[in-house]
Each structure stands twice: as C-alpha cells, then as structure tokens.
Amino acid sequence: MARQLRLGAFMRPVSIHTAAWRYPGAYPDANFNFAHLKRFIQTLERGRFDAFFMADHLAVLNMPIQALKRSATVTSFDPLTLLPALAAVTDHIGLVATASTTYEQPYHIARKFASLDHISGGRAGWNLVTTANPDVALNFGLDEHMEHGERYKRAREFYDVVTGLWDSWADDAFIRDVDNGIYFDPDKLHVLNHKGPELAVRGPLNIGRPIQGWPVIVQAGASEAGRQIAAETAEVVFTGGGTLADGQRFYADVKGRMAALGRSRDAMKILPGAFVVVGDTVEEARAKRDLLDSLVHYDSAIASLSIALGIDASRFDPEGPLPEIPETNASKSGRERAIELARRDNLNVRQLAQRLGGFAGLAFVGTPKTITDQMEEWLLTEGSDGFNVMFPYLPEGLDDFVDKVVPELQRRGLFRREYEGRTLRENLGLARPENRFFPK
Template sequence: MSNQPKQLKLGAFLMSSGHHLAAWRYPDARADGGLSFDHFRQIAQTAERGKFDMIFFADGVAVRDRDRGPEVLSRSGHVVHFEPLTLLSALAVVTDRIGLAATVSTTYNEPFHLARKFASLDYLSGGRAAWNLVTSATTAEARNFSREKHMDHAPRYERAREFVEVVTKLWDSWEDDAFLRDKETGRYFDPEKLHVPNHKGEHFAVKGPLNVGRPIQGYPVIIQAGSSEDGKNLAAPTAEVIFTAQQTLADAQAFYADVKGRLAKYGRHPDQLKIMPGIFPVIGATEQEAQEKFAAIQALIHPQVGLSLLAGMLGEVDLSQYPLDGPLPEIPPTELQQSRQRLLIELAQRQNLTIRQLYEAIAGARGHWQVVGTPEQIADKLEEWFRNGAADGFNIMPPYLPGGLEEFVDHVIPVLQQRGLFRTEYEGQTLRENLGLERPTNQFIPAQPAQREPELAGTSAH
C-alpha cells in the first residue's frame, strides 16, 4: 500500500452540450456538440489538462423522449450523439493519460461483442479503457430490439451477473505471455496458455476464446451505476468504481458504508472499490454570480421537456393530468430505475416540492448533487464529503460545455491541488494505476500476487 496521503478521484461525465436539460440553448454552449468530434476532442484534452482520472459517456440505445410526441422531442437537445466506444477510440489518439469510460448495457448486447470491443479499446489507448456496466431502463430501448415490454428488474440483474462472468472469462482467454510470435519455430502462441471459456449458463452459451489478446489492464476497469438493492448486490463482487446519485452527506455516508461493508463477503478490501457520486457544479467568481448563472440556464427549461424528464425518471409515469404547481401524486413502484425513482420521491417529500419545482430541481443534475457557488465553496463541499466517509472521488457533471468543464479545471482543481486533495501529475500510464486499482490475475491460472501492467511499448496509438 502507498504511504502517500489519500487523494480524491475525478471523472468528467460528458454530455453533448452539457448536463442541464436546456444546456443546448445556453449562449455559451455548443448546440451541435453531440455530433462534433472537434468539440469532444477539446473537452477531452481539457479534462486531461486538469488531470482527471477519466472521461465518461453515458449511453442508451434509443432516442430519449421518443414516445413523448414530436413536440416534446423537437425541444430536446439530447436527441442525437455519437456511439461512445467509437468516439472513445478516436479520442484515444488525441489523449495520453486520461481514462476512457463508456456505458454499455448488458440487456441489449452480447458478452462476446462487448468483451471484444473493450479489449480493443484498451489496446488502442495503451490501457485506459473502462466499462460502465448497466442494465437498460427504458421501454424505448426494448422496442428497438424486437420487444414490446422491457425486461423486469430482477431478471435484468440476473442476466447482468452472468454477463459479466462471461466477459471476464473471455478477457482471460489468453494468458498475458501467450503470444510467442516466434518466426524461427513457426509458433505464434503457446497452446498451453490458451483457455477456452466454454461457458454454459442460464442466459448465455459462449464457447470462446476471444479473438483479442488479454487486455493491457487485465480487465478494463469495471464501473457500475445502479444504486438499487440489486445494483448494490451486483456491484459488491464485480465493480471497481461506482457512480451514484446522492443528495445529502448523510445519504452518501450511508450508501458508502453499506456498499463497502458488502465487499468482505467476496474477499475484497474497501480500497478495491472507488465510490464517486455525481456532482453538478455551477461556478461563479462570487456566490451571487454563480446563482445568476444558474437562474439564467434554469429560465431556458421548456415545461413540456421538464415534465417529460421527470415522468421518465419516475418510471415512465403519466403526469399530464396533474397541475404543474400541485404536489407530486402517489407514484407506483417501477421495474425501471428503482433507486432514482425513490430518490426523487424522497426529494419532493423532504422539500415539499410541486411537480414544476421537482423537475426544475433535477433539470441540471437529474437527481445528483447540485452545488452552486465559488470555486472555494465547491472545493469545501467536495472536501467535506471526501474526508467524512461519503466518497472516494466525484463524477463531475458540467452544466454546459465546453465552458462548464473549463471553469472547473481552471478554478476548482487548483484549489483542490493547493489543499493536497488532488494530483498535480498522473501517477501512471494506465487507468488502473491512476485509480490505485490492482491488475486482476487470470482466473484460469493458479492464484499469484497482484500483477503490474505489462510493458506498454508498441501497444498504444501514440
């Protein structure tokens, strides 16, 4: 274990024009950002300049709000965007150290496809890939994959557990030194170092092996983003990073203690899992300036779009029959995003919010932690959570792009660095090294001490 003081980890959670629902309308935002490589190259390089651990792209396999009608859809700024693994492969060429993380669902993908793509990204980037393991959560996605109804919550997570088992077996198909490439003997690989998974389970039958070598990191870093009971049970044996939405210090501390407390059952140490709540920071030179900036972007929310966002996050409920300035009605349990539904209902009850006030409250952060203030005030909040058992780091959600990320890098990160809370240089070449995570051993060979990444020469695109 390192004797260096513990420092927090940072991810830059990037959406096309920014996280706010009305970001694309904000004067300083890039409205066409979703389909501009130059835009994403700029913000990826900004995040790397700030020494972020990773950039992260969420994803879904459907147009958001597709079923809400053309009027609502026409006002959404998140309709079209790049497929994230394709984008990250391109960004691997124009960055050097920053991690490259993307969401890929276990519900509408197959393990072999996913294992192959992330192994390829790990090689292309020199060991910087990360997979955010999620189960899909919208009916619109189901209808793009020959289903009328979305799979129920429990079966989705059962499939996910077996999915990650198959993926790791495929990544372990080859031992690290399997490939001899001996021109004199004509032996390309050592057959004793090939392991055919031949998996047969309830959801998948996958023979293998993978037609990509074992990833540089052993496995790309595995991230998990569900905070339901099923999500926490999936994360405890598999996740190395958790992205979570927490509203208060007490809630974040309870979640942190709960999930970390589950690791021992699987022979894991608390340091093997980094918990990184999302934070939506609105930054101003003064608190008044920050509040004015927040008010300006809030004023751009169209009521139909705000209501649609809230209805979807509550489990695709119909709120159109209720007055916007009345209380939130009783919401039936959902089979979709259970933890997020519970968080929003509790937020409305705790603050006595109307429907309009609730969608305004989540239009930026979507249920994540929202902080409006000066760089010092934001650093104070991050430090409080970090030092009090609520977080190992944070997933930063800029309100608009590129400016919202530039403000964080130029003004908040220097404060964190001055306090010794964040790095001034990257610790290593790979994402695992920078996150302080061990490289996993191959499950098909006898247990051995934790490995270091193999020599990177010749593996990166640079």
C-alpha cells in the first residue's frame, strides 16, 4: 500500500481564523455549542479522520479589549470535559486533548486520560504542553511563570510519572473471580513510588491500564527542548506549518533525532497545521478566503500587522501598497514574512493586515484536486506524514473538506476508506507500549 496520509482536525478553536464566526452561514457560537460540536465530530468520523484535536489555553488571552471583544475564543470548553461527551456519540475517531505539565498534577492527568481511554474504547491522546502563556501563572496562584528550561525539565519527569502510573496494573490484572471472591491478582499491581527532583508520586493509579496501554502521546513544541522531548517521547507531532522546505527541514531534524535515540522513524507521525479552503475552482476558493479575511475587523488586523512589522502600522494608507519598512529590534522573521506575503499575493495594507489578523500560516486554497496534489507532495517528499486540518469557517468549511477533498484523497489511494483498527493507536499504525513493570 502506498504511503497514507494521517488527518487530524484542529478543533479548538473550531476555526483558527479570527473572523470565522462572521462568515455568511457560519454558526457564531460554533466553539461553544455542544450540539454543533457533536455534528462536527460525527461528520469528521464519516470522513474517516484520525482524530479530533483540541488545543488549550488556561486563561483568556491577553489582548487589548478592542481586539479581545471581537474574539470567539474567549468562551470555549475544557478539552478533558468536552472529549468524553464526544466519545459517547462516536465510535472510531481519536480524541486528543491538550493538558499542561506545568499547571496540572500527574496523578490527575494519568487518571483522566486513562478514564477517557476506557470510556472511548481506546481513542484517547494526550497533547503534552508546557504552557507558554505567562498570564496563566496568575490564574494558578503564582506571580511568575516557570522559565522555559525548568518547564521542560518538569515535563520530561511528568511524562515518566504519568506513563509509570498507567503501568500500575498489568493488562490482565483484573481476573474478577466471582467464585473465589478475588477481584484482581495482587502480583499484577505495581506501586510506582516515584521520587524525582520535581515530582513525588506514590501510586498506584486507581484505574486499570488504558486500553491502548498508554493513550497516544502528542506534542507541538518547536524549540530545541521541544524537539528533543518529542524525539524521545512523542508519537504524533503537531507543527506550525510554513513552507514545504520548512516542513522538510523539521521532518528530517526530528526523525533524525529519533533515529539517533534508536526509535523507529515510523513510531511518530508529523502533522503540520494546514488551513484548507475548498472551492469548485481555484478562483472561487480564493474569493472565499478574501471574503473571510475582509471580515477581520481593522482594529484587530492593524494590531497584528504592527506586531509583525515592529512599528505602528495604523498610520499607513489602508488602500495603498505596503511602504518601505525600516528594520527594527522586533522579530526579523515576522517582518520579512509580512513583506514577502504582501509581495507574493499582491496585498495592499488592509489586505495584508487582515491576512495576518485572520490566519497567515500554511494554507491550501483551491479545488479538491489542487489540495490533494499539495497534500500528496508534502507526504511523498517527507514534508509531513499528514496534516492537522484547520477549517476556515463552520460548518461549511468542514463539510466541504469531508464531502469534496476526502473522496479525492481516497480515489488517489492517499487516505483510508474505512478505519483500519479499533483504537486511535491502531488507526495511526503505532505499536501498543509494553508495560514496563510487567513485560511480556
């Protein structure tokens, strides 16, 4: 069989695009309405998606109120509360929740993901994050955010503790011998007794080993420390996208690190986030995107452009071309990317600002055929193992992907027609981890 794409759906927020809730026909409350979310996931399952993926923030994002009041993401569900509810109304699709190693306790995390894995019949995934937003500290009783190196040190040990707790019970510990009144075999229970530099956790976990052994481990860190912990532990990596060349460099780097550690390259799937707008013609798809971008309020848009350029862009003529921009102390890459984007897509100041204020990352805007061509190119040239798809607006953008792009991917032999396995791990082609305390 040819190399197969893996597809996640990036569903928190349900659309990454700031103006999604204003698009004609969109549900303005899509992010926050269980009935809508149920419809979305059932459609994704019909489209044979590998997983429903929820990012997370442990705070309302720190933005000027003029921008914040326009954001549909200030209200949304806790991932580990929403996903069990969605598990109950689906049968096959994976359920990946973000949870922070900086602001959580490993016993809670091990227990919740184990519970989700059992309730869903083996469909849970944990997106392990260290939480970059310093405002979160203020919601958790701390004056200062933990610094980057410290966060990653704790994350690595947290992972060891959580996976150790998942291994508290052998897979066959629960014998439930009614006649003799023996519920479990005491020889198949392990007390972790972890005492490390950051964490002390006795165990055992008060729930049996997850159906998948361990829920699938997902990560998104792009820093040096993030790539290293991913190479050591991750089974799915979600990246920020960028150009195909960027994707290929990232792919080669992280898979190379795996090989150096003795892990098989196939034991991890790398999925860049891809914003996909589908039209019957390329022109129609572009027009949809232009309409969507035009709905980004200029207050938000110009703030994004100013941040990217490192200067106050509100004094530029919105309808004119981007003027010459002097170099500043701000991010050089942000400035260069904005200038390149304006040039490539021939955008005036307003359009450029609205693109940056909407979504400016990797995008496939075209017909089912052109989108499939691009996805295939990424797959076959080791730019990625698939994508974490971002929908431009809901429900239409999601329905278009499932009804139009998925059949084309299937026709080309790039994507499954039926789920291969019973669990997320089986569908992704990942091995079930052995229990470290009860090896076979």
